[in-house]
Amino acid sequence: MNATTSLSPEHLKTLETQAIAQLNACSNLAELEHAKVELLGRSGSLTLLKRGLKDVPAEDRPSVGASLNALSQAVESVHDEIKARLDADALNAQLREETIDVTLPGRVLPVGKVHPLSQITEDVCRLFEGMGFSVLDDNACPEVETEFFNFEALNFPADHPARDMQDTYYTEVASNVLLRSQTSNAQIRHMSQHKPPIRVIAPGRVYRNEEVSSRKYVLFHQIEGLYVDKNVTFADLKGTLNAFITELFGGNERPTRFRPSYFPFTEPSAEVDVQCLFCQGDGCKVCGHSGWLEILGAGMVHPNVLENCGIDSTVYQGFAFGMGVERLAMLRDAIDDIRIFYTNDQRFLKQFKPKY
Numbered sequence: 001m002n003a004t005t006s007l008s009p010e011h012l013k014t015l016e017t018q019a020i021a022q023l024n025a026c027s028n029l030a031e032l033e034h035a036k037v038e039l040l041g042r043s044g045s046l047t048l049l050k051r052g053l054k055d056v057p058a059e060d061r062p063s064v065g066a067s068l069n070a071l072s073q074a075v076e077s078v079h080d081e082i083k084a085r086l087d088a089d090a091l092n093a094q095l096r097e098e099t100i101d102v103t104l105p106g107r108v109l110p111v112g113k114v115h116p117l118s119q120i121t122e123d124v125c126r127l128f129e130g131m132g133f134s135v136l137d138d139n140a141c142p143e144v145e146t147e148f149f150n151f152e153a154l155n156f157p158a159d160h161p162a163r164d165m166q167d168t169y170y171t172e173v174a175s176n177v178l179l180r181s182q183t184s185n186a187q188i189r190h191m192s193q194h195k196p197p198i199r200v201i202a203p204g205r206v207y208r209n210e211e212v213s214s215r216k217y218v219l220f221h222q223i224e225g226l227y228v229d230k231n232v233t234f235a236d237l238k239g240t241l242n243a244f245i246t247e248l249f250g251g252n253e254r255p256t257r258f259r260p261s262y263f264p265f266t267e268p269s270a271e272v273d274v275q276c277l278f279c280q281g282d283g284c285k286v287c288g289h290s291g292w293l294e295i296l297g298a299g300m301v302h303p304n305v306l307e308n309c310g311i312d313s314t315v316y317q318g319f320a321f322g323m324g325v326e327r328l329a330m331l332r333d334a335i336d337d338i339r340i341f342y343t344n345d346q347r348f349l350k351q352f353k354p355k356y
Contacts (some may be wrong), residue, residue, distance in 0.1 A: 270298055
């Protein structure tokens with residue numbers, strides 16, 4: 001049989017009938033795919049016929065080629081119809097096997113709570129962001145720090161007696177490497193790399209060698225703020241902190257007082273008290289019958305600190321403040337023991353919901 005005879009219309013019609021019968025005999029998708037490869041694959045019977053087109057006389061090639069294409073299209077069309085039917089059958093079978101009883105009661109999945117320390121940190125950051133402050137990325141301000149960023153640049157010289165105010169954890173990495181005792185290192189690093197105006201807050205973990213008690217812990221969290229620009233005054237500091245305290249404690253104006261204090265990195269310096277939330281100023285055990293609770297420390301940035309960071313203190317002024325996150329949470333939520341923040345007691349944690 002020559003090529004023209006093997007590709008005659010009669011022979012191609014017979015091949016089409018046989019191919020369609022082969023496809024219809026498939027009872028599942030795997031068999032159908034196998035049959036398609038045998039017919040239309042790279043080495044399939046219909047593909048090999050097309051390769052024989054070169055042996056057909058030139059004058060017959062257009063008509064024979066059109067017939068071969070029509071044959072392939074017919075087989076592919078039947079394949080697609082059968083595949084659609086088998087896909088539908090497979091889906092229906094799966095649905096029958098995996099029936100879901102929608103009348104069954106749903107299962108209540110427990111929803112986690114944000115830790116109270118994370119909540120109040122987010123609240124404080126949100127409030128200061130509303131006043132134009134940016135939040136520094138704590139990953140850029142290492143917890144393992146050098147004495148320069150933790151002390152010296154903050155106006156703590158090596159022999160300064162103020163270093164006795166903080167019990168610091170030194171490491172064995174080097175004699176001047178320690179666990180930061182304050183997040184002020186973030187302010188120093190930021191001022192060293194940016195020029196005023198600067199308006200930032202820096203939340204993060206700090207470490208101090210404290211005797212653990214209901215009020216003190218070896219690890220705690222701080223949020224420090226810094227504002228540096230021209231013509232910054234103590235009145236700006238008071239207005240900023242009073243607005244913050246008002247919003248943090250429910251939006252109602254709460255009396256505050258600024259007591260003179262001492263910090264090496266600010267001058268003048270102040271301790272900021274808020275009227276006792278528990279006795280409303282009448283005196284109780286929590287506030288030591290004074291009617292006031294200490295909430296944070298603040299002051300005008302010392303000129304030496306600005307100069308250490310390359311900022312001209314004759315042109316720029318600034319204020320800084322720092323607060324303990326645990327202390328804020330204890331005051332706002334009436335918690336009497338700092339250690340409970342680190343116990344992971346679910347009975348305690350489930351009581352807290354976001355304030356905002």
